[in-house]
Amino acid sequence: MNDxxxxxxxxxxxxxxxxxxxxxxxxxxxxxxxISRITGVLSGCGGCEFDVQELVNNHKDSA
Ligand code: FES
Incomplete structure (x- = not known):
């Protein structure tokens, strides 16, 4: 999933x-x-946590 x-x-x-x-x-x-500290994700409502985690999971092995 790289799209x-x-x-x-x-x-x-x-x-x-x-x-x-x-x-x-x-x-x-x-x-x-x-990632949260650097970009600010998860520092507000936290609603993006699943999406960010999924992105990391999908791409960390190809890093
Ligand atoms: S903290 Fe990321 S959408 Fe609110």
Missing amino acids: EPKDEVICGCSGTTVGQILALIEQGTTDMDR
């Missing part, structure tokens, strides 16, 4: 896009806490 649009906002609270998360995963950052 996520990179400019799609995955976390409305922080405005973080799919592409920003993918860039971090490519750099080897797959820890949710670190």
Whole structure:
């Protein structure tokens, strides 16, 4: 599953896009806490947690 649009906002609270998360995963950052601290995801409502985790799960092995 590599068809996520990179400019799609995955976390409305922080405005973080799919592409920003993918860039971090490519750099080897797959820890949710670190991704949260760097991008601001999960720092608001928390509603993006499942989507962010799924993105990490789908891409961490190809990083
Ligand atoms: S959508 Fe990510 S914290 Fe609210």
